Amino acid sequence: MDDRDYAMMIRKIDELFDLDLRSYKEGQMRWRLSTFVSRSGCESTAAFVGRLSRDATLVDDLRTMLTINVTEFFRDAAQWRTLRESVLPDLLQRTSTPKVWSAGCSHGGEPYSLAMLLAEAGVRRASIVATDLDRRILSHAKAGGPYGPKDVVSVPPEIRASAFEERDDGLYVGAAVRKQVQFRELNLLRDRFPTGVDLVVCRNVIIYFTDDVKTDLMRRFHEALTPGGVLFIGATESMLNAEDLGFSRLASSFYTRPNPDMARAA
Ligand SMILES: C[S@@+](CC[C@H](N)C(=O)[O-])C[C@H]1O[C@@H](n2cnc3c(N)ncnc32)[C@H](O)[C@@H]1O
Structure with a gap:
């Protein structure tokens, strides 16, 4: 994902989830987002961002991917x-x-x-x-x-x-x-x-x-x-x-x- 696409994702994610991606480790985040975008079947980041406006399930899946809720009782x-x-x-x-x-x-x-x-x-x-x-x-x-x-x-x-x-x-x-x-x-x-x-x-x-x-x-x-x-x-x-x-x-x-x-x- 190039700088322009990443900047587009930062804006959209802030708008959707009030989450500032600039606070998260960039290399890791870019990699996770580009994997997610390519698995969604969208041919470009712009197409993915457009789909987010009409696909509530995709928004939910993106939130789940970003927040990484993995946990358990008495973990470790x-x-x-x-x-x-x-x-x-x-x-x-x-x-x-x-x-x-x-x-x-x-x-x-x-x-x-x-x-x-x-x-x-x-x-x-x-x-x-x-x-x-x-x-x-x-x-x-x-x-x-x-x-x-x-x-x-x-x-x-x-x-x-x-x-x-x-x-x-x-x-x-x-x-x-x-x-x-x-x-x-x-x-x-x-x-x-x-x-x-x-x-x-x-x-x-x-x-x-x-x-x-x-x-x-x-x-x-x-x-x-x-x-x-x-x-x-x-x-x-x-x-x-x-x-x-x-x-x-x-x-x-x-x-x-x-x-x-x-x-x-x-
Ligand atoms: C991997 S889980 C860890 C859960 C638990 N603390 C544990 O160790 O098992 C990370 C949690 O942090 C939350 N989280 C991520 N960024 C956050 C933020 N900026 N403010 C508050 N919670 C955040 C996620 O939603 C997720 O539920």
């Missing part, structure tokens, strides 16, 4: 074990009413996993906010299902037995877990972030963004966190400039915004 089990066994217990020493934000929550597997761990830890008054820019995936998340066997493969068996209910069309998260999570639409590139958050979970979202955008988001996550709060990122992600951004590394995939009061007391 080793990191969730660290959260369950060490990060969360430490965090709960600091507050018994934690505020948690799952940013880029997709179909809800991630925030519901958080709700399950907090319930297991006996937390009664957690606030779990889960956000995504994709309205369609948020309606699936709000409905609490249906989920298939692959979605729940990493759920610890002792949690799985009590947290889900089986219905004709698949598994649903039980009402007690569901009511712990508030879902809402939020575009990380445009919208204001929640504040006073004790645990920000943003996994497998920023990998698609340019380095500058990544750094900017990390700065904004830092601001969103309370002192002592924790950022949980994806298993394949890393934050090379963590210290420059004011974070300290707690464990693989976990960073904290240091609490100056604790440092003074030590």
Whole structure:
């Protein structure tokens, strides 16, 4: 896809989805878009853009391709074990009413996993906010299902037995877990972030963004966190400039915004 066609796609996608492709890694995005355009059977990018105006299914398919909603409950089990066994217990020493934000929550597997761990830890008054820019995936998340066997493969068996209910069309998260999570639409590139958050979970979202955008988001996550709060990122992600951004590394995939009061007391 040449520069002129890519610029045309940038304009159309911004108009359709309020999504600024200039924040996403360009090489990867151009390749994905040109593959998508050629698979659509359209002979040119201009023809593809024209078809978008009269083909709602194509618009939906394009949104699905762009947002990459791949997710699952307790995705990357080793990191969730660290959260369950060490990060969360430490965090709960600091507050018994934690505020948690799952940013880029997709179909809800991630925030519901958080709700399950907090319930297991006996937390009664957690606030779990889960956000995504994709309205369609948020309606699936709000409905609490249906989920298939692959979605729940990493759920610890002792949690799985009590947290889900089986219905004709698949598994649903039980009402007690569901009511712990508030879902809402939020575009990380445009919208204001929640504040006073004790645990920000943003996994497998920023990998698609340019380095500058990544750094900017990390700065904004830092601001969103309370002192002592924790950022949980994806298993394949890393934050090379963590210290420059004011974070300290707690464990693989976990960073904290240091609490100056604790440092003074030590
Ligand atoms: C690959 S999924 C990751 C889901 C989950 N966090 C996980 O690790 O399993 C990426 C999600 O990020 C969302 N996303 C992509 N760009 C976004 C943006 N600018 N603002 C908010 N969400 C975004 C997508 O809609 C998608 O649901």
